[in-house]
Amino acid sequence: MKKLINDPARVVDESVEGFGWAHADLVTVHRDPLYVVRADGPVQGKVGLVSGGGSGHEPLHAGFVGAGMLDAAVPGAMFTSPTPDAIAPATLAADGGRGVLHIVKNYTGDVLNFETAAELAEADDVEVRTVVVNDDVAVEDSLYTAGRRGVAGTLCVEKIAGAAADRGDDLAGVAAVAERVNANVRSMGVALAAGTVPHAGVPSFDLTESEIEIGIGIHGEPGRRRVPMASADEITEQLTGPVLQDLGLGEGEQVLLFVNGMGGTPLSELYVVYRRARQLVEAAGASVARSLVGSYVTSLEMQGASVTVLRLDEELTALWDAPVRTAALRW
Amino acid sequence: MKKLINDPARVVDESVEGFGWAHADLVTVHRDPLYVVRADGPVQGKVGLVSGGGSGHEPLHAGFVGAGMLDAAVPGAMFTSPTPDAIAPATLAADGGRGVLHIVKNYTGDVLNFETAAELAEADDVEVRTVVVNDDVAVEDSLYTAGRRGVAGTLCVEKIAGAAADRGDDLAGVAAVAERVNANVRSMGVALAAGTVPHAGVPSFDLTESEIEIGIGIHGEPGRRRVPMASADEITEQLTGPVLQDLGLGEGEQVLLFVNGMGGTPLSELYVVYRRARQLVEAAGASVARSLVGSYVTSLEMQGASVTVLRLDEELTALWDAPVRTAALRW
Numbered sequence: 001m002k003k004l005i006n007d008p009a010r011v012v013d014e015s016v017e018g019f020g021w022a023h024a025d026l027v028t029v030h031r032d033p034l035y036v037v038r039a040d041g042p043v044q045g046k047v048g049l050v051s052g053g054g055s056g057h058e059p060l061h062a063g064f065v066g067a068g069m070l071d072a073a074v075p076g077a078m079f080t081s082p083t084p085d086a087i088a089p090a091t092l093a094a095d096g097g098r099g100v101l102h103i104v105k106n107y108t109g110d111v112l113n114f115e116t117a118a119e120l121a122e123a124d125d126v127e128v129r130t131v132v133v134n135d136d137v138a139v140e141d142s143l144y145t146a147g148r149r150g151v152a153g154t155l156c157v158e159k160i161a162g163a164a165a166d167r168g169d170d171l172a173g174v175a176a177v178a179e180r181v182n183a184n185v186r187s188m189g190v191a192l193a194a195g196t197v198p199h200a201g202v203p204s205f206d207l208t209e210s211e212i213e214i215g216i217g218i219h220g221e222p223g224r225r226r227v228p229m230a231s232a233d234e235i236t237e238q239l240t241g242p243v244l245q246d247l248g249l250g251e252g253e254q255v256l257l258f259v260n261g262m263g264g265t266p267l268s269e270l271y272v273v274y275r276r277a278r279q280l281v282e283a284a285g286a287s288v289a290r291s292l293v294g295s296y297v298t299s300l301e302m303q304g305a306s307v308t309v310l311r312l313d314e315e316l317t318a319l320w321d322a323p324v325r326t327a328a329l330r331w
Numbered sequence: 332m333k334k335l336i337n338d339p340a341r342v343v344d345e346s347v348e349g350f351g352w353a354h355a356d357l358v359t360v361h362r363d364p365l366y367v368v369r370a371d372g373p374v375q376g377k378v379g380l381v382s383g384g385g386s387g388h389e390p391l392h393a394g395f396v397g398a399g400m401l402d403a404a405v406p407g408a409m410f411t412s413p414t415p416d417a418i419a420p421a422t423l424a425a426d427g428g429r430g431v432l433h434i435v436k437n438y439t440g441d442v443l444n445f446e447t448a449a450e451l452a453e454a455d456d457v458e459v460r461t462v463v464v465n466d467d468v469a470v471e472d473s474l475y476t477a478g479r480r481g482v483a484g485t486l487c488v489e490k491i492a493g494a495a496a497d498r499g500d501d502l503a504g505v506a507a508v509a510e511r512v513n514a515n516v517r518s519m520g521v522a523l524a525a526g527t528v529p530h531a532g533v534p535s536f537d538l539t540e541s542e543i544e545i546g547i548g549i550h551g552e553p554g555r556r557r558v559p560m561a562s563a564d565e566i567t568e569q570l571t572g573p574v575l576q577d578l579g580l581g582e583g584e585q586v587l588l589f590v591n592g593m594g595g596t597p598l599s600e601l602y603v604v605y606r607r608a609r610q611l612v613e614a615a616g617a618s619v620a621r622s623l624v625g626s627y628v629t630s631l632e633m634q635g636a637s638v639t640v641l642r643l644d645e646e647l648t649a650l651w652d653a654p655v656r657t658a659a660l661r662w
Contacts, residue, residue: 004563021619271350272346
């Protein structure tokens with residue numbers, strides 16, 4: 001597997017350095033330990049939002065640092081949780097005097113390291129609350145997880161909690177909004193072909209030309225089942241069905257429909273998936289009030305996609321629509 | 332090669348249909364013939380901008396339809412020029428009474444078909460001017476081109492000409508700005524692995540695990556040379572060197588540096604390329620005033636990237652910074 005990198009040991013540092021140079025109007029990169037903060041932060045009087053996780057899922061999370069979303073992001077090594085000694089100073093750097101919300105994808109390492117970091121930050125008198133995102137309906141427990149995994153729905157939590165912080169909610173309020181998004185968002189993904197972690201040099205798993213993996217995780221960890229390759233519509237039905245069922249979507253409800261690329265799938269194909277997913281949401285009696293299509297929560301160059309559905313109400317819709325200005329999401 | 336499609340013969344129609352549903356606030360999709368127009372267009376009193384070309388390069392061009400950029404985009408079949416019978420009505424639909432600029436990538440089929448469409452539109456009393464984009468420094472003539480090919484620099488032409496139209500320039504003025512961007516933008520790309528056209532079912536070309544193609548075209552057409560796989564820094568030097576040399580960049584000049592992904596390369600790797608390209612621009616005595624990093628002018632799921640440098644002046648910088656609201660580019 002050929003990659004546009006120099007050295008597997010330096011790829012995260014070099015990539016984040018390039019990111020910081022390209023978006024110096026939005027972010028500042030701190031090195032040793034590595035974390036990314038808003039260039040204009042901390043914003044005094046606003047609750048701070050910090051997320052992070054293993055690298056390889058770009059633009060998540062550093063691409064979402066900026067006005068209306070995250071105050072800091074902490075990139076770990078590839079597919080490896082960031083350590084508390086990076087998360088803790090990022091938390092202090094994000095604090096504008098009203099406390100900090102940690103938004104953590106549900107992987108055992110991430111949860112533990114953010115927990116330790118929260119204790120360190122609280123020892124420095126910064127109040128920390130945590131929301132653990134677990135939107136993936138595919139499997140109950142997994143290779144790196146007790147309980148459901150956090151996947152593309154994390155973007156929805158970060159965007160909407162960011163807007164709640166922006167309008168002046170206090171820490172308990174921002175945490176409650178984040179929990180409400182997490183409670184109302186579900187995702188499921190498929191892989192057609194694996195990505196390759198640079199230092200491994202070989203694909204994370206093997207799929208033949210005639211099979212796909214339904215319910216794949218964003219680290220290539222096993223999903224529900226391997227099935228024969230099928231049409232985009234059939235695959236989309238296998239993803240969207242469990243999402244809608246688990247969400248228990250009722251007649252007349254409004255949703256955000258988010259079709260996410262895993263990194264190596266062309267945008268044109270994501271819109272083919274979106275088309276069928278939308279038909280399925282509508283067949284369930286709901287309507288699609290907001291949409292997002294693109295590769296936002298990736299797994300290196302994995303080929304595949306995920307379908308995320310977020311149940312909206314008036315408040316969540318308004319918070320989704322609120323202005324956001326980051327490298328990867330902007331309106 | 333597995334793909335998230337239903338039928339190679341329907342992939343463009345279904346993808347564009349999904350695109351139209353997802354972005355109904357921005358665009359309207361016209362079927363038979365297929366083209367995409369601004370939902371709020373035509374904008375009376377504004378010069379209209381129309382582009383198009385073979386599909387497979389998404390988000391180019393339909394992703395750039397909206398305020399501050401294109402008024403219409405015409406997607407052809409995969410890697411196949413759109414026909415005059417689609418371009419001509421798109422041109423009429425984009426006309427707000429002050430004429431229409433055609434922005435055409437330099438491929439023989441595109442140039443001929445836009446020319447015929449311009450004649451048809453002029454028979455309907457719509458004045459048309461054309462700018463042919465040819466920013467690729469890799470080769471002089473190519474498989475589908477007499478003269479240099481149009482590649483990622485097309486985005487720069489569409490964005491900046493769109494802003495010129497928005498500020499009220501007349502057709503000659505918008506065309507002059509577009510020509511000025513084209514005269515000051517250069518690109519070169521590399522492929523690590525080919526994409527697969529759906530109806531072909533096999534990769535467009537073969538590269539072994541130990542070789543790459545420098546100067547690749549966005550349809551996988553041959554570049555300058557095949558060379559052994561190298562580090563990201565070395566590859567970036569092979570792309571950026573010829574771009575800077577051809578542009579004849581002088582000491583103290585300011586540029587837009589645009590690192591574009593070909594579709595199957597992770598964003599993290601694009602920032603590694605950006606990092607080195609920026610060092611090279613600065614080593615040449617210029618400075619990077621604006622940056623863009625992402626997969627905007629793609630070749631299905633081709634693995635690789637291109638480096639684009641646009642020489643800026645005060646006017647081009649202001650036009651680049653002007654608001655844009657499209658599916659794929661927004662600020």
